[in-house]
Amino acid sequence: MRYGWVLVLLLICSHIKAQINHPKASPFAKIEQELGLTKITIEYSRPAARGRTLFGNQPNGESALVPYGRIWRVGANESTKISFSSDVKIGGNTILKGTYALYAFPGENEWQIIFHKNVTHWGDGRTAYNSNEDALRIKVTPVKTLDFHENFLIFFDAIDHNEMVMIWQWGNTKIVIPIYVDTQKMMVSHINQKLKNSPSAQTYYEIARYYQEQGMHFVEALTYVNNSIELGGNTYYYHRVRSLILADLKEYEEAIKAAEISKELAIKEGKDEFVRLNDNKIRVWKIAELKNK
Structure with a gap:
């Protein structure tokens, strides 16, 4: 019996060694930004458009990758996580220091941006999302851009000691989220x-x-x-x-x-x-x- 277990372990080890690390379709990225004395970190994956209609509806009436009004767990793969080393204000609303997952409800003229307490979800978030776990929701107006971003991108801009903006860009859509610290x-x-x-x-x-x-x-x-x-x-x-x-x-x-x-x-x-x-x-x-x- 003991030899049987040894054989099983050998087979498992052999299988692990045989596995190949494949490049991800949505590569991982991490950014860190200091805002005054506050450190903000984002970990996310960057899906590509690949010719798809990203938000709303396609010209033939079929749903886009993320239809308007449907929950989107921002990014791809595991939850997109944002961490604050101190309390901050997002769109004028206070959110406590900690780590949150980013969700959104896209719309043609308005997006709802959600900072979610549960950071463990995978997939598109429709089945796992629970609004009771929201830490904060704000509303922003999407901007249509002339430049096209193939891969989903998050970055910070207009940075001083107290405030800056977090920007999401994908395809021809741009989302601007104001962040403030005292x-x-x-x-x-x-x-x-x-x-x-x-x-x-x-x-x-x-x-x-x-x-x-x-x-x-x-x-x-x-x-x-x-x-x-x-x-x-x-x-x-x-x-x-x-x-x-x-x-x-x-x-x-x-x-x-x-x-x-x-x-x-x-x-x-x-x-x-x-x-x-x-x-x-x-x-x-x-x-x-x-x-x-």
Whole structure:
């Protein structure tokens, strides 16, 4: 009996070794995008049009690959998954951090986009889909494009610290989905936490730089960059940020002095680009200073 089991195992192993990995008709793709402090990841497969009518109805009246009004589990093969490392807003609606499957109800003039909690489905989703497992539904308007995309494509565009769009394109159809995160709120929380734990010169500098870049809290920013310099951060880029903050406060005379220090330190370190940047600002601020007198 023992020899019989050995023979079975040998046959199984032989079968596994004989299997051949075939290229998939809908190849797998993965994209990652940072939005502020939030990481967004999409894993999906990319089906091809192959001459088929993709959405709606064919000219002869027969159904297309995905008829209007019928659920479509976006992509192909396993569920198309989107993951958020923090809470985000999709089309103005909050969705909690986590991983979701993407579904849609295509329509001629309106699509319903669904973020679904169950990410384990295969196939077209018609039998497995359960609306009770929806995390979020939004409505978007499809766009007809002149350019044709043979393979289904997902990508991100118009990205800044707080918002961007997720775009789906297949055939001549384009779907645009707005995504928003409150990066400023996350940063303030992060900053407050950092300030509790014996902040270093670099920490003070990073806080000051963030406030300056965001055009906010200039008085506090000046205090933080001064702290960074006092703690030993006597570098061209610390003084560069200090000069920018002083200019934001319209203290142009002090801004010019800080820029001169930054320029001299940049010269010593061979940082020609920062020499040029400081020279440009000094010229601008000298003009601004004269206008203020």
